[in-house]
Amino acid sequence: MEFFRNADIDFLGKKWYFLAFSLVFSVAGLFSMLFWHGIPYGVDFRGGTLVYVKFAQTPDDNAIRASMDRAGLHSVRIQRYGQQSSNEVLIDVSEEQTSEQALDRSKLLIISALETNAPPDKQDLNNASVLALKTYFLQKDPLRAGTDAEQRYAAQAQAIVDYRDKAKGGVLNSVDDLKGAADPAVVASLQDGFYVSNFAVRNVEIVGPQVGAQLRRQALLATAYSLAGMLIYLAVRFEWIYGVAAVVTVFHDTLITVGAFSLMNKEISLTVIAAILTLIGYSNNDTIVVFDRIRENLKLMRREKLSDIVNRSINQTLSRTILTAGLTFLTVLALFLFGGEVLHGFSFALVIGILIGTYSSIAIAAPILVAYQDWRSNQGRPAVEMAIRKESSRGEKVKAKV
Amino acid sequence: MIVATLVVFAFGIIGIPDNWSGKGLLAAIGNRIHLGLDLKGGTHLILQVQVNDAVTVDSDNAIERLKTDLRAHKITYAEITKPDPVNAPEKVVLKGVPPESRSDLLSIVQDRLPEYSLTSGADNVWTVAMKPQALSELKKRAVTQAIETIRNRIDQLGVSEPIIEEHGLGQYQILVQLPGIDDPGRVKDIMQSTAMLEIRQSMGGPYPSEQAALQQSGGVLPPDTMLMQGHSIGATTAENGPVWYLISRASAVTGRDLRSAEPSRDENGQPSVQFTLTGEGGRRFGAFTGAHVGDNLAVVLDNKVQEVAVIKEQIHDTGVINGRFGEQEAKDLAMVLRSGALPAGIKYLEERTVGPSLGTDSIRAGVTAAVIGMLAVLVFMLVYYHAAGINADVALILNLIILLGFLGFSGATLTLPGIAGVILTVGMGVDSNVLIFERIREELRSGKTPPSAVEQGFSHAWITIVDTHVTTIVSAIILFIFGTGPVRGFAVTLSFGLFANLFTAVFVSRVIFDWILSRKQRGEALSIG
Numbered sequence: 001m002e003f004f005r006n007a008d009i010d011f012l013g014k015k016w017y018f019l020a021f022s023l024v025f026s027v028a029g030l031f032s033m034l035f036w037h038g039i040p041y042g043v044d045f046r047g048g049t050l051v052y053v054k055f056a057q058t059p060d061d062n063a064i065r066a067s068m069d070r071a072g073l074h075s076v077r078i079q080r081y082g083q084q085s086s087n088e089v090l091i092d093v094s095e096e097q098t099s100e101q102a103l104d105r106s107k108l109l110i111i112s113a114l115e116t117n118a119p120p121d122k123q124d125l126n127n128a129s130v131l132a133l134k135t136y137f138l139q140k141d142p143l144r145a146g147t148d149a150e151q152r153y154a155a156q157a158q159a160i161v162d163y164r165d166k167a168k169g170g171v172l173n174s175v176d177d178l179k180g181a182a183d184p185a186v187v188a189s190l191q192d193g194f195y196v197s198n199f200a201v202r203n204v205e206i207v208g209p210q211v212g213a214q215l216r217r218q219a220l221l222a223t224a225y226s227l228a229g230m231l232i233y234l235a236v237r238f239e240w241i242y243g244v245a246a247v248v249t250v251f252h253d254t255l256i257t258v259g260a261f262s263l264m265n266k267e268i269s270l271t272v273i274a275a276i277l278t279l280i281g282y283s284n285n286d287t288i289v290v291f292d293r294i295r296e297n298l299k300l301m302r303r304e305k306l307s308d309i310v311n312r313s314i315n316q317t318l319s320r321t322i323l324t325a326g327l328t329f330l331t332v333l334a335l336f337l338f339g340g341e342v343l344h345g346f347s348f349a350l351v352i353g354i355l356i357g358t359y360s361s362i363a364i365a366a367p368i369l370v371a372y373q374d375w376r377s378n379q380g381r382p383a384v385e386m387a388i389r390k391e392s393s394r395g396e397k398v399k400a401k402v
Numbered sequence: 403m404i405v406a407t408l409v410v411f412a413f414g415i416i417g418i419p420d421n422w423s424g425k426g427l428l429a430a431i432g433n434r435i436h437l438g439l440d441l442k443g444g445t446h447l448i449l450q451v452q453v454n455d456a457v458t459v460d461s462d463n464a465i466e467r468l469k470t471d472l473r474a475h476k477i478t479y480a481e482i483t484k485p486d487p488v489n490a491p492e493k494v495v496l497k498g499v500p501p502e503s504r505s506d507l508l509s510i511v512q513d514r515l516p517e518y519s520l521t522s523g524a525d526n527v528w529t530v531a532m533k534p535q536a537l538s539e540l541k542k543r544a545v546t547q548a549i550e551t552i553r554n555r556i557d558q559l560g561v562s563e564p565i566i567e568e569h570g571l572g573q574y575q576i577l578v579q580l581p582g583i584d585d586p587g588r589v590k591d592i593m594q595s596t597a598m599l600e601i602r603q604s605m606g607g608p609y610p611s612e613q614a615a616l617q618q619s620g621g622v623l624p625p626d627t628m629l630m631q632g633h634s635i636g637a638t639t640a641e642n643g644p645v646w647y648l649i650s651r652a653s654a655v656t657g658r659d660l661r662s663a664e665p666s667r668d669e670n671g672q673p674s675v676q677f678t679l680t681g682e683g684g685r686r687f688g689a690f691t692g693a694h695v696g697d698n699l700a701v702v703l704d705n706k707v708q709e710v711a712v713i714k715e716q717i718h719d720t721g722v723i724n725g726r727f728g729e730q731e732a733k734d735l736a737m738v739l740r741s742g743a744l745p746a747g748i749k750y751l752e753e754r755t756v757g758p759s760l761g762t763d764s765i766r767a768g769v770t771a772a773v774i775g776m777l778a779v780l781v782f783m784l785v786y787y788h789a790a791g792i793n794a795d796v797a798l799i800l801n802l803i804i805l806l807g808f809l810g811f812s813g814a815t816l817t818l819p820g821i822a823g824v825i826l827t828v829g830m831g832v833d834s835n836v837l838i839f840e841r842i843r844e845e846l847r848s849g850k851t852p853p854s855a856v857e858q859g860f861s862h863a864w865i866t867i868v869d870t871h872v873t874t875i876v877s878a879i880i881l882f883i884f885g886t887g888p889v890r891g892f893a894v895t896l897s898f899g900l901f902a903n904l905f906t907a908v909f910v911s912r913v914i915f916d917w918i919l920s921r922k923q924r925g926e927a928l929s930i931g
Contacts, residue, residue: 002786002843052760103750104586129585147612154560165443165759202757204586211448211752214572222884229876237869271819274889277881278826278896281874285833288873292866320833320840323786327779327836328829334775335825340767342440342760342818350826 003322007315011362012307012370018363022252029259037262042269042345043205045219047212049093049106052081052203053114056171059089064114071113073097073106082341086169088202100208107204114199125194126164126171127201133157142189156186170200219273226280227251238291245368246287249360253283253353260352266345275349282328283357286321287365293317294369306373310366318362325358434810436563438817440888441765443758444581445589448751451574455746456544458491461532464515465494468530471510477503492532494518499526544746545574552578555592569886575751577886584755593748600653601687604700604710607647608632615646626651630700632707647707649700654690659683668722675723684719692716768821775825776802779832787839789929793914794835797906801831804902805895814898817891827899830874834907838863843930852928856915864908871900 033039043050053059061078068076068091077092093106115124123132137143137153145152163181164172172178174196178187207215227247234243254276261268293313301309332354336347439446465482472479480498484491499507507528511520517536521529532540545568553566561580569577583589605627609615615629616622623629632645663677679687691699691713701708701723709723780798783791805827809816842859850858875897882893919928 054759100749100751103753107753108587129583129588131583131585131588162758165757166762170757170759200757201755202760204753204755206753208751210450211572218884222880225884226877226880229880230873233873233876270885270889271892274819274881274885274892277877278874278892281877282830284873284877285830285870288869289837289866292869296862316844317840320836323836323840324830324833327782327832328826330778330782331775331825331829334778335771335822338767338771338774339822340764340771342764343768343771343822346819346822 003319007318009315009318010311011314012311012367015363015367015371018367022256022360022364025256026252026259029256029262032259032262037265039258039262040265040267041212041216042267042272043092043207044270045212045216045268047095047098047207047209049098049110050203050205051091051093051107051110051201053089053091053110053199054170054202055087055089056173056198057087059087061089064089064091067113067116068110071109073109073113095209095212098206098208100210103206103208107206111201115197118197119195121193122195123193124197125175125190126197126199128161128194130154130157130161133160136193137186137189140189140193142185143183153186156182160186164200170202171198172196215270219270222273222277223254223280226277230280230284234288234291238295241369241372242291245365245372246284246291248368249287249365250280250283250357252364253279253356253360256356257349257352261345261349266348269345271343271346272349275346275353279350279353279357282354283360286325286358286361289317289320290314290361290366294366307370310370314362314366321358321362325354329354435806436809436813436815437761437765438815438820438888438891439579439581439754440756440818441761441768441816442581443584443756443761444579445583445586446580446752446754446756447578447586447589448569448572448753449576449578450572450749450751451545451548451576452747452749453541453544453574454488454491456540457532457537458487460540461491461494464518464530464532467514468494468496468510471514472507475503475506475510477506477510492537494530496528496530497526499528501526541574545576548746548748549576552576552593556580556589572751582758584757586753586755590750600656600702601690602653602700602702603650603690603694604698604707605648605650607649607707607710608645609647610645612646615648619648623648630702630705630707647700647710649702649707653702654699655679655683655687659686666722677721677723679719679721681719687721688716688718764818765821768818772821772825772828776828779828783832783835787930789918790839790842790915793911793918794832794839796914797835797911798828798831800910801827801899801902801906804906805899808898808902809895812898814894815891816895817888819888820891820895823892823895823899826896827903831899831903831907833870834863834867834903835911837866838907838911839930842928846928846930852922853919855928856912856919860908860912860915867904867908871904875900 059080061080064078065076068074068078073093075094075096077090077094079090079092081088081090091110093110097106099105111127118124123136128136134150134153134157137156138149141149143149143152143156159182160178163178164170167181168177175187175190175194178190181187227250230250231243231247234246257276257279258268260266261272290313293316294310297309297313297316301312329351332347332350335343336351339347461484465484468482477499479496482494482496485493485495496507504522508520511518511530515530517532517540518530519533521531523529549566549568553564556564556566556578561583563581565577565579567577569575578589578593580589605624606618607615609618612629627648628651629646630649632647659679659682661678661680661683663675666674666676668674694713695715697713698710699713700710711723776798780795783794783798785791787794802824805824808814838859841863842855845855845858846852878893878897878900882890882897885893922928
């Protein structure tokens with residue numbers, strides 16, 4: 001099987017279409033970042049409180065909102081999370097209500113607001129930790145344990161929590177659910193001090209404003225260093241204009257990807273930044289493959305115009321470009337579809353990024369090389385010498401006039 | 403060579419499992435590969451030590467000493483103040499000292515406050531400020547002490563593999579990661595509880611076990627006493643396991659009565675810890691020791707007996723904890739006593755809790771995605787490249803084994819983004835094979851014989867492969883440096899994967915090609931789709 005045997009497409013001839021296409025997406029993204037959704041920072045970067053709650057029944061958003069209001073939490077975003085059947089809700093409290101003076105205040109308010117029908121003096125079994133259970137057992141001592149009480153009750157508490165979280169998906173319907181999970185005497189002792197609420201907190205993220213600012217700065221720095229690293233490597237391995245072309249290309253990819261997040265109002269989290277850095281590496285990969293071929297062809301076809309050589313190089317590597325992009329896209333798509341909610345933003349960034357990264361090495365990077373060349377000849381300066389470091393043992397430089 | 407690599411890295415993944423059933427193998431993998439907090443569940447906290455608290459305490463002490471010394475030298479002054487107690491607590495301003503006392507003041511500061519410098523301003527205003535180096539050391543010490551104190555507290559929780567370390571990304575920040583603990587409220591309570599130092603009366607011991615202690619007193623403990631385990635610091639029997647003492651229920655003095663504790667040396671030149679009590683505490687301690695000359699006292703820390711000593715005479719406000727301990731241990735003990743409370747306040751900056759059920763779900767989703775993605779790539783390679791596809795598939799699978807083996811050997815942590823890194827490695831790893839195969843096809847088309855096409859294909863693609871790998875590894879390394887937690891896990895798997903890929907795609911598939919070619923007749927076609 002073969003997709004692109006002897007492809008001969010005039011890519012450079014279509015550079016104005018490419019430019020228009022890129023401009024439309026970049027400008028749309030920029031517009032959204034500046035005037036519409038802004039850059040939708042995730043909780044990592046803006047600070048705030050996220051509480052992921054799993055309910056025993058289908059949750060009622062309005063009832064949740066009403067109870068949050070009663071607890072004094074007003075600007076709360078409530079969002080269904082994961083699959084419909086898993087009854088999960090994400091409660092997002094804005095950064096204004098998360099301060100470093102009392103970082104977990106909002107979280108505690110949310111939990112107490114949800115515990116509407118809590119009997120007095122009883123703890124909630126669905127939200128009890130191993131430590132809380134152990135302490136309770138040590139006090140009650142249902143097993144009449146001796147010197148090894150500590151270990152025995154720790155094991156019982158662990159067994160109960162494991163059963164609740166792993167076998168029952170986090171939410172018990174009654175204390176009786178635990179029969180068989182732990183010693184009957186231990187389970188019976190729970191009746192006195194515990195009740196069962198209709199929800200369990202699965203996951204909490206609280207980020208104070210200071211860490212948010214810190215992470216924002218780091219994400220920016222990491223991206224900048226990564227771009228600088230590429231520029232330097234390419235300038236050393238090729239010519240500086242190759243480095244510039246690659247970095248402009250990658251910057252274009254980053255801009256469009258972040259723009260897509262802004263347009264769709266998807267949150268940019270730390271893992272999304274990781275995805276963007278990966279994408280920088282990937283897009284660069286693609287660009288280098290084309291550049292490598294251009295360098296090789298410059299040696300073979302010294303008489304031809306640069307634009308012809310570039311076109312030829314793109315066509316020669318087209319089969320590989322499409323194949324690799326397709327295969328990587330396949331894996332990323334698997335991640336996007338099956339990787340679960342936590343990786344959603346990460347895989348979305350890669351899905352967009354791989355499409356754009358593949359397109360840009362053909363449509364942006366190569367034309368920049370040619371455009372630079374044209375600009376130089378229009379200036380009346382001599383054509384740039386595309387130096388090729390010949391892979392000979394003497395490291396001799398071969399200059400190709402183009 | 404390839405077989406050896408395979409075996410070595412397979413060992414890296416599973417170690418030597420107890421049994422070879424599916425379950426045993428899974429358990430073995432679980433033992434070798436460390437899962438991150440996001441997969442295992444647990445608590446992640448970033449907190450900041452309010453180092454200015456420690457500076458305030460130090461400069462308050464300096465003011466007290468200065469006042470005493472000025473009085474002793476009969477130097478008059480108008481006032482001593484801190485101009486900016488919140489932002490610059492290290493600065494003390496001294497006003498109204500007569501000019502003729504200048505040299506006396508200078509020598510007082512030099513001798514008595516060696517960590518402070520004295521500068522003069524207009525109108526007889528003097529500034530006593532902590533020297534920059536001393537200041538930064540004090541702040542650093544406050545962080546180290548806080549880490550030590552927190553570690554001591556966390557140890558009581560019995561967490562396996564806790565991480566308590568300085569968080570390099572911010573100033574005076576500490577990172578606390580506790581796998582398997584999903585109750586940050588309780589963790590915070592325990593971290594901020596003060597170390598309970600008490601001095602009590604010791605009625606008997608040491609006993610090798612609780613039973614032995616009970617036997618000594620006829621099976622029933624005397625009234626108002628309890629059995630307490632001995633602490634290992636300074637105890638000669640530490641190597642022989644825990645010991646028990648019979649201790650009074652009431653305490654003579656507690657950590658709240660402590661003014662300071664410093665490492666020092668006793669009369670024999672042995673390292674020891676000297677402590678000073680507050681006025682009230684000193685009076686009570688004096689009464690207690692006066693009444694119990696000849697009896698034993700026990701220094702109890704967090705309900706563990708630290709030391710037992712004979713009361714030789716009445717002691718008022720200072721005491722020495724004699725040790726059979728080394729220099730470092732004396733230092734540590736003094737620190738623990740001092741840091742009974744944390745040396746400075748703590749502000750929480752970040753708190754994340756991952757419930758174990760969410761972690762399990764994430765693993766399931768991640769592994770599903772990985773398997774599906776991998777299968778899709780393997781099948782595609784077979785369809786597109788026919789027999790050569792097998793070659794690529796073998797390289798990919800070996801790549802995966804090496805990657806997981808690396809993770810097993812290095813003890814690096816696998817996070818959810820790390821699993822994504824594994825998947826990406828598969829996708830990007832196949833790129834090397836595609837590059838090579840496409841090149842071989844091109845060479846074949848231009849009329850080369852299979853062996854020389856393979857030769858050319860590999861040598862041309864090699865340069866490109868190196869370039870592409872280097873740039874991606876640069877990205878990954880920067881991610882590792884700047885990232886934390888899950889993101890770092892991603893950087894690790896991605897870099898390991900790329901290195902493994904260099905080996906498998908280039909070396910392994912070359913060997914396979916050569917082997918295939920050696921079995922073919924001259925002129926027979928190569929199956930590459």
